[in-house]
Amino acid sequence: MALGANLFLRQNQSLVMTPQLMQSIQLLQMPHAELTAFIAQEVEKNPLLEMTGDEGRGDEKHEAAELVAHESPEPSSDWFREDRQASDSLKESLDSNYDSAFSEDAPPLRPDAPELMSQWKSMPGSGSADHVDLDEFVASRRCLRDHVTDQIALTFRSARAQAIARHLIDYLDEAGYFQGEPHEIAASVGIDTDEVTQVLSALKSLDPPGIFAQSLSDCLREQLRQCGRLDPAMEALVDNLDLLARRDFQKLRRICGVDDDDLLDMLGELRRLNPKPASAFSSHPSESVLPDVIVTERPGGDWQIELNSDTLPRVLVNRSYLAQVRASQGMSEADRTFLNTCLQNANWLTRSLDQRARTILKVAGEIVRLQDGFLRHGVDHLRPLNLRTVADAIKMHESTVSRVTSNKFILTPRGLFELRYFFTVSIAGADEDAASHSAEAVRHKIRRLIDTEMPATVLSDDDIAAALKEDGITLARRTVAKYREAMNIPSSVQRRREKRAYARVAAG
Template sequence: MALSANLFLRQSQSLVMTPQLMQSIQLLQMTHFELNQFIAQEVEKNPLLEFSSDDGELGSGNSREPEEDSRGVSDDGRADDAAAERQSGELASDWYESGGSGHTERLNDELDSNFSNVYPDDGPPQRLDAPELVSQWKSMPGNTEAAERYELDDFVAGQISLRDHLNQQIPFALNSRVDRMLAEHLVDQLDDAGYFRGEVAETAARLGTACAEVERVLSALQTLDPPGVFARSLSECLAIQLQQKDRLDPAMERLLQHLELLARRDFVTLKRLCGVDEEDLLDMMSEIRQLNPKPGSNFETSNTEAITPDIVVRSAQDGSWQVELNPDTLPRVLVNQSYFARISKTGDDYAFLSECLQTANWLTRSLDQRAKTIMKVASEIVRQQDAFLMNGVSQLRPLNLKTVADAIKMHESTVSRVTSNKYMLTPRGLFELKYFFTVSIGAVEGGDSHSAEAVRHRIRQLIVQEAPNNVLSDDDIVDTLKKSGVELARRTVAKYREAMNIPSSVQRRREKRAMARVAGF
């Protein structure tokens, strides 16, 4: 069979992800901070993009358009203005030389005032108070070189770390240079919570000293601020804080040695081990709750960032909800068409400017489409969760991405990108858009399904309202929820309860009965 070349005409469809389409998708899921960074980079690269001011005009600070002479005066007028300025300048200089310069003392005598600070450059140079400290004292009177180098940032207090805070106290707690060197080595073995995570024997062997010396220095360091620092366990941390308050008696020591029993609310065993009654045991527990289990947490270097909502929901006069985009999060970018029209007439770099114009138009369209998409998704969420906005968490409806996507005629992936790292400010508080999407829990006998968040809220309310003599078990909570129309398994109730850090019914019963007996009920 002979081989031959043939031509075929075939029609097919394919989805092509262009770079601009991929960038538009990335813009949709960017946060406010990331979007501002991206736009700033684009404005830096593109001469046709400019930030707009609050009044809608082009920002003068970022404008690349050449300034035009709009004064509208003739050459003779400019000459007349220049002559008037020279004349006024000569008069001013004559007055300055006759009555100002060199005559500060005369003005002081005649007006009985001190004019030495009015003309600081006229008087003799100020004598330095302490020339030997001129390099250290920047604000010394007469130090003109330091005045030029004056920066306000030098006087702004910085955030001190736990290590710096401890190193400032070590010279007052330890006198020996060897002890201070050993203390600095122990400081390096602290974790973020202020606990000592090293081994005494290993540290002693590494430094070539005895374990007793390391223990002595460690005991001295445990007296530093914050109380409880350099502890090797939770019980030791609490014991150090109680010892500094002079509240570490033998009963408290035995209680700290059995913290696992305290976590299980085994009050009967604790009363027997500590030799106290229920009232004293509850007082000891109250003192322990006032202690700080992580003394080094106040020195964390992480910065707290405020959340700026992307959508603001307000109640309208007709009873509906008014959904708006937060103007503080909307980027203000304009395309300078006049600059492109004027520069393109010259013919130089026309291809480069055409590409910049295309990129600028694409960016503005993408930002507009991003705002419209966020608005659509937010409006649909508000419509679906109207009962939540009116009555609270108990009325939160189950919602998924597909429901919102079908309502606004978009894909689920688009809705997922919109709801990522976006926040909505409502009369009920500030919520992430992902908060409104919860798992659906079936109802009894085909009723309306319930939201998982609403069910967790219901479980929390039942436990808070329970009486000391009628503590609800997980089975009791299942029966109560079933009567209210919620079909939930016992293991799911236990999972929700543990996720909310709520103890079991046995532990709650022990604690509430003990508190009730002490209160006299």
């Protein structure tokens, strides 16, 4: 067979993932915080992009700008009604003497001080044209290091012990637990291990109680010691927290040498303790969740679905600046190319954000339509739902629906939920013709049955399965046990023991 070069004409289809398409997909999955950070980076790189809030919509400098894609579309009727090695400064401070344990404070301001007068004149209503933000006068939040350092100066007399104590602060985690090893710290600093241990033992008496503990039991023990409740029985209970986690109260009573009433009192005291003593000084406070979609009921009974304007960054394409730059003289070809690229990127970003908003609204509208019973009557009426059902209804791919429902929240009359909350597996009914049930609704029924049981009639897993069958839900005993354990509900034996003990205390 002869070898030769030939030309062929072939036609085929292929999906090409361009960088812009990949970024559009990523935008769809981003939650509010990530989206805001991403847009801030794009605005910093692109001179044609601007971000504005509600207060800036009427500014004259934005009159020639084009607002794109961030007005919430109206819902249509389709939607249904540092390293820890010891530093040289620490080693020097261990061998040096301090003249004073406290540094001199700055002298206080006098009422007639010019600094104070200037601050008063700048306040709103003082007659000055300049105004100062009142947040500048708010005291800063004290951190854990400052709180402990102030106590070290009063706890230790020698400068050497104070230096060691200040160094040990670096080994505290956010919960207030000591994460270092005394022998390793002593070796790195060049001192005796017993000296580090003595300082560490004294640090455990500082405020907040339980700080510098090396374990949970150590933390609880120190808090009980400071409040005068560390008797032998309580110390035995703290030393056997693993038995308490397994709810083995019979063995705990034998180890502690107490009866049911005393054990319940001891457990009540443990619950009043703080397992994370430094939580009040946390530098990372919990952030509130902002809903992406808000659902309200109209007077006619239909549901109104709208996007939350607080989670939609408003992006402007500054056409006036673009026109000024293009009209300027002396632009090179490279400058024109850069300007065109910036304009393309700006238009793409605004279109992508518009498509993202419309897709979220469309998916949320279909979820509300399908879960109308839940919104009106509660968890018992939550329907089983999967991604394919929503995707087929709105003519989109399952992956798109999955990205939309990831880390997105919806505010309903029933509360704030993640969009993924409404997607649950289906559990067959007792009869072949019976409707299926949502797994979340079944878990809610199990919890309600357990909450209403009496000490004399505690339900076993078999009893719960039989009660569910009477409601038309077929569930095996092992499945009931799996759901119960997932909700951190103890077994019937442990619940019966607890309920009887609490009943005796209440009766007595």
